[in-house]
Amino acid sequence: MTDLALPSEGWPPAVLDPAGPYSEPVTLLAWVLLAGGTVILAIVLGALWIALRGSPRLKTRLGGEKAIWILGFAFPSVVLTGLLVWGLMLTSSLSAARVPEGAMRVKVIGEMWWWRVHYQDGQGRETLRDANELHIPIGQPVLLELEAADVIHSFWVPRLGGKMDMVPGRTNRLLIEADAPGIYKGQCAEYCGGPHALMGFVLVAHTPADFARWQASRLPSQGAGGEGLALFLSSGCAACHTIRGTPARGLAGPDLTHVGSRRTLGAGILPNNPGTMAGWVADSQEIKPANRMPAYHQFSGEELQALTAYLVSLK
Numbered sequence: 001m002t003d004l005a006l007p008s009e010g011w012p013p014a015v016l017d018p019a020g021p022y023s024e025p026v027t028l029l030a031w032v033l034l035a036g037g038t039v040i041l042a043i044v045l046g047a048l049w050i051a052l053r054g055s056p057r058l059k060t061r062l063g064g065e066k067a068i069w070i071l072g073f074a075f076p077s078v079v080l081t082g083l084l085v086w087g088l089m090l091t092s093s094l095s096a097a098r099v100p101e102g103a104m105r106v107k108v109i110g111e112m113w114w115w116r117v118h119y120q121d122g123q124g125r126e127t128l129r130d131a132n133e134l135h136i137p138i139g140q141p142v143l144l145e146l147e148a149a150d151v152i153h154s155f156w157v158p159r160l161g162g163k164m165d166m167v168p169g170r171t172n173r174l175l176i177e178a179d180a181p182g183i184y185k186g187q188c189a190e191y192c193g194g195p196h197a198l199m200g201f202v203l204v205a206h207t208p209a210d211f212a213r214w215q216a217s218r219l220p221s222q223g224a225g226g227e228g229l230a231l232f233l234s235s236g237c238a239a240c241h242t243i244r245g246t247p248a249r250g251l252a253g254p255d256l257t258h259v260g261s262r263r264t265l266g267a268g269i270l271p272n273n274p275g276t277m278a279g280w281v282a283d284s285q286e287i288k289p290a291n292r293m294p295a296y297h298q299f300s301g302e303e304l305q306a307l308t309a310y311l312v313s314l315k
């Protein structure tokens with residue numbers, strides 16, 4: 001499978017570098033609004049300068065009825081109306097009300113403070129579960145069904161599309177698409193309390209062939225098993241986490257069936273390797289204060305090493 005990029009690349013997310021057809025109109029609109037705002041600010045500053053330092057003739061003209069009608073009524077009416085119509089036309093293609101044929105479907109649920117990912121088939125039936133990492137093929141639109149399990153979050157991968165709120169009790173839909181393989185970082189864009197700023201996200205865009213191989217590799221794995229698995233089951237980890245193929249069936253935390261193959265830990269904030277895995281298990285509260293996973297100070301060094309070896313073996 002293609003080595004796409006290092007986990008740390010792409011952070012912080014580039015907000016003005018579109019890489020897909022659903023982000024390009026948003027970026028163009030942002031640039032036009034920025035340019036228009038700059039021009040209007042220059043006009044206002046010019047008028048202010050005339051009011052303070054201008055000649056009596058210019059001050060008289062600026063305060064005249066004609067200038068007030070032009071600058072105070074006609075100019076903003078024409079400019080704002082034009083921008084509204086053009087903006088609606090430009091972004092009409094972003095509406096998820098018209099889902100392109102062949103679009104891939106994924107449900108993403110915002111949790112405090114991580115992301116639950118459910119891949120679906122064309123009829124909306126779940127085919128695969130994962131967490132904190134979304135894989136898509138390039139050149140194919142992806143319909144995201146966005147929900148929230150607790151408080152309002154907001155899904156945002158700036159290079160691939162606009163941001164969309166995730167509201168409890170409601171399903172919002174967002175279309176994204178990637179033009180090129182790579183890793184695209186995302187971030188919760190709605191303050192959701194606690195470690196909101198540490199609620200990141202990783203989207204991996206594959207070539208179609210690589211994506212097919214990634215899908216085929218998603219079979220449950222027993223990993224290294226042994227003492228690490230025994231510690232996982234006996235220390236309470238299984239109460240919150242699922243590892244398919246084992247007795248672990250917890251639903252409160254991320255599914256860890258393939259945690260060893262993820263690029264990051266802690267919802268996009270740490271590179272995934274044995275060292276960071278051990279640190280996260282031992283004291284995730286120090287790394288991401290107020291997250292819902294307790295610290296596990298009770299493990300000895302040997303136990304922590306065995307548990308970490310098991311978790312990173314889950315590919």
